[in-house]
Amino acid sequence: MAFIKKLFLSQWSTDFRYVKPAIKNQNDHVKQVWNDEKENTFGIERLFKLFLVLSSYIFPGLYIRHISGKFGLLARKICSEVYVILKLITPILIFNFNLESSPFSILFISYLLLETLLYLLSIIFLSDIYSPPISKKRSFLMLVINYIEVCLGFAVLYKATGGVSNLVSNFDAIYFSFITATTIGYGHMAPIGHDAKALVILHAMYNFIFIGLILSNFAINITYKDSSYRVKDNKNSPRKAD
Template sequence: MRNRLNKLVFGNQNSEKSKSPAHTHHFTKIQNVWDSTHYADFGIERILRLFLVGSKIFFPGIYIDYLTKNSTLYKRKLVGEFYVIFKTLVPFIMLYFSLWNHLGLYIFNIYLLVETFLHIFHKIFLPEHDHDKMVNRSIILLFFNFIEVIASFGVIYAAGNYLNQPIQSWVDALYFSFITGVTIGYGDFYPVNENGKILVMLQILSTMAFLFLFFNFFGPRSGERISHHQDSSK
């Protein structure tokens, strides 16, 4: 049973023997940015990088990575995937069970949303994924991040009085958040106060960040992989 489960999850990759690169302590990463070890930056760009790398100490992601530092490469990545899926499920569960008025869960949802929001900008300005050859995996995780943002904003819209008509169900919340996130908008739901307009602008900003990350980083790498496979098949 265990062998079949390993085969299902890891395929032909040996989960027990895969060499994991040495774990880099996050404070070392902060020091590297401070010393401009990998980036010739200054001014606003430098301050933004310092903010992004420093802000990660307030969120669980780096501590989960630290706890799995002695595991094999694929197990570390698998734990990271579970965390991404967990973050995606939280707002969906809140919406489905109408828990958006639960203050503790509402704050937790925003907390995870902020982590994901900063993570996307971290990917843009501190592109550690340049060293990650698993481009398709990164794109899949990016898709989960996008779905999480859609659902998380849905929770926020459902909890507040921001729209021209009240949110009647979890479907309404997801619907408005989705059409806002993909910048469609049919006019049946729309913000009617300043807070609602600010939320919509923030969500559209997150969509722009996702698009920028995909087309400027993952898009070219996917093309390179396709070209490589085509050349190899000749």
């Protein structure tokens, strides 16, 4: 037991640490956006921020954080990670049981992808009201997992539409999805149906948001343990490089 604790928690204390109930906290966020005392937004930006902050109520992530938060901060963080991992393996399970053509699977994957998309947008547009991450590197790692989840989720949708040429196996669908995400080029595979082309457009826009905005937003905030990136001024006093 001590080994498992050391493996997963390192030196993190297992003592109970109170956290504000997630639903109550989200209600406060709605009030903050509505009153808008910090940024004084207007027009389409204000409407979009209201949409983002209200959309959390229709996804399970908020309620998982609310319930697990009753057991403290550590329990809430661990349960949030488990939920992200479950979202990651859901497309794999769908492929494993050949359920990609099921209407329920298509709707469920679309629902999960929408939740992830709105979460990523919230990181950008609601950064002024959300608390900073407990660990920036942990947040970056979670984003990488989200990226893989998105690619696997779109793979299910590509396989379900059947509108991609030479896409035969499940691995073909996964390959096509990751190639679309990295914009390398399709080679012998290409979308030929209208549904598949619409998915490719949506996927490309999705990854523009993900790679172009989210990853760059976190990359500039990575800090380093040593002083390798420090320079000295004329007075030989250390200062951080710009």
